[in-house]
Amino acid sequence: MKVTMIGTGYVGLVTGTCFAESGNDVYCLDVDQSKVDLLNGGGIPIYEPGLTELVRRNADAGRLKFTTDYAEAISDAKCVFICVGTPQDENGAADLKYVQSAAEQMAPHLTPGTIVICKSTVPVGTNRRVRGWVEGVSDTQFYSASNPEFLKEGAAIDDFTKPDRVVVGVDEEEASDALHELYKPFLRTEKPFISMGIESAEMVKYAANCMLATKISFINEMANICEEVGADINDVRKGMGHDARIGFSFLFPGAGYGGSCFPKDVRALASLAEDNKVNPRILRTVDETNNEQKNVLFRKLSDYFDGDLNGRTVAVWGLSFKPRTDDIREAPSLVLIRSLLEAGASVKASDPVAVENVQKELGDSIEYCEHHYDACQDVDALAILTEWSEFRNPDFDYVKLKMKAPVIFDGRNLYDPKKMTERGFYYSGIGLKPNENNG
Ligand SMILES: NC(=O)c1ccc[n+]([C@@H]2O[C@H](COP(=O)([O-])OP(=O)(O)OC[C@H]3O[C@@H](n4cnc5c(N)ncnc54)[C@H](O)[C@@H]3O)[C@@H](O)[C@H]2O)c1
Numbered sequence: 001m002k003v004t005m006i007g008t009g010y011v012g013l014v015t016g017t018c019f020a021e022s023g024n025d026v027y028c029l030d031v032d033q034s035k036v037d038l039l040n041g042g043g044i045p046i047y048e049p050g051l052t053e054l055v056r057r058n059a060d061a062g063r064l065k066f067t068t069d070y071a072e073a074i075s076d077a078k079c080v081f082i083c084v085g086t087p088q089d090e091n092g093a094a095d096l097k098y099v100q101s102a103a104e105q106m107a108p109h110l111t112p113g114t115i116v117i118c119k120s121t122v123p124v125g126t127n128r129r130v131r132g133w134v135e136g137v138s139d140t141q142f143y144s145a146s147n148p149e150f151l152k153e154g155a156a157i158d159d160f161t162k163p164d165r166v167v168v169g170v171d172e173e174e175a176s177d178a179l180h181e182l183y184k185p186f187l188r189t190e191k192p193f194i195s196m197g198i199e200s201a202e203m204v205k206y207a208a209n210c211m212l213a214t215k216i217s218f219i220n221e222m223a224n225i226c227e228e229v230g231a232d233i234n235d236v237r238k239g240m241g242h243d244a245r246i247g248f249s250f251l252f253p254g255a256g257y258g259g260s261c262f263p264k265d266v267r268a269l270a271s272l273a274e275d276n277k278v279n280p281r282i283l284r285t286v287d288e289t290n291n292e293q294k295n296v297l298f299r300k301l302s303d304y305f306d307g308d309l310n311g312r313t314v315a316v317w318g319l320s321f322k323p324r325t326d327d328i329r330e331a332p333s334l335v336l337i338r339s340l341l342e343a344g345a346s347v348k349a350s351d352p353v354a355v356e357n358v359q360k361e362l363g364d365s366i367e368y369c370e371h372h373y374d375a376c377q378d379v380d381a382l383a384i385l386t387e388w389s390e391f392r393n394p395d396f397d398y399v400k401l402k403m404k405a406p407v408i409f410d411g412r413n414l415y416d417p418k419k420m421t422e423r424g425f426y427y428s429g430i431g432l433k434p435n436e437n438n439g
Pocket residue numbers: 006007008009010011012029030031032035083084085086098101102105119120121122149150151152153260261
């Protein structure tokens with residue numbers, strides 16, 4: 001089957017490559033010539049574990065092609081997936097300008113019977129608008145479908161090839177049947193293919209992301225209460241999570257969620273609710289709670305240094321919004337670093353893969369260190385923002401030796417506070433009582 005992905009970012013590149021891996025002829029189309037040139041030259045524009053090998057194998061086999069040419073990519077395609085970005089606009093709603101442009105550019109090249117599928121996360125009603133945009137340019141008959149994507153960066157290939165479920169929204173059975181065929185290789189373990197109306201499918205994605213974001217903000221609020229009342233969030237989490245009605249997933253306290261999805265999706269659904277005269281109390285609070293949470297580590301650092309960070313140097317371990325990705329969109333690390341710089345502190349930062357992206361944002365306002373140990377040289381404190389595996393068991397004696405004072409603010413609760421006391425560190429996590437050492 002000829003399948004075309006419009007937009008070759010995290011979603012378009014991963015899903016297009018996986019469709020190619022299951023034998024389809026896939027075109028990945030993008031307006032970004034440099035990205036397409038890089039891919040055609042054997043490079044990969046993003047960091048995603050396992051992706052490089054998969055892209056190369058399928059490109060070498062001739063099943064995966066990269067282009068900026070709409071005519072080449074769209075003509076004769078059976079399925080055209082829209083995977084362009086849907087960032088938030090100035091009011092917090094989803095900005096659909098890339099979706100509109102994709103729809104209008106593909107329209108002249110559509111073949112009768114093609115299925116145009118929105119995989120981008122879009123507000124309810126967008127697929128109907130896509131139909132209008134295409135019909136404004138062309139009168140070729142086509143099917144519309146919504147197919148929300150649930151992959152997570154850092155585990156994207158596994159998530160896509162072994163999904164918990166596939167959701168599609170359609171008007172006609174023909175479109176549902178064709179998509180079911182396309183997805184069958186990934187559903188061999190009897191995971192469900194759930195077909196529903198287009199509006200419901202569009203809503204599923206927002207509802208799922210908002211639920212997950214709510215869990216994170218909830219546990220962060222519990223952590224903040226724990227700190228004030230002398231409880232330990234690690235114990236509370238265990239006591240809660242073993243309740244089968246609650247479970248453990250997405251109940252890790254931290255420095256706030258970031259990334260290209262949760263922040264914008266929570267705001268976009270809230271905005272959609274308001275447009276429809278529904279008061280999104282929970283969604284607004286989730287967003288507000290998360291924004292505040294991104295300041296928690298700065299507040300702790302500032303309190304520790306009696307409100308005066310001027311002239312201090314802080315090491316930051318972890319810049320990406322989560323491990324196993326180089327994505328820094330809405331990352332809590334950026335919020336902390338900007339606050340530290342504003343307060344007159346210097347920052348030495350390290351991340352296994354995200355440094356290049358941060359350099360584009362922050363330039364030389366901070367020092368970048370290749371190894372996370374180097375970032376600890378002569379610093380007054382260390383802040384941990386991303387739970388990369390290599391940060392979990394560092395050589396604490398060496399870290400202590402490098403630092404001016406053994407002071408750690410851990411935004412991901414990686415270490416055992418008791419052991420940190422024994423190791424001689426002042427250690428402050430999220431929702432934990434800081435230990436007795438004073439650094
Ligand atoms: N990143 C994720 O983890 C994830 C997961 C699920 C869903 N989503 C959703 O998928 C969508 C895409 O997200 P992403 O992270 O892949 O975005 P991205 O920014 O990584 O990639 C989008 C790509 O679309 C290209 N593009 C823009 N306009 C175009 C046009 N008219 N024609 C062709 N290409 C065009 C851009 O150049 C860019 O390469 C968003 O709606 C997002 O919310 C993302």
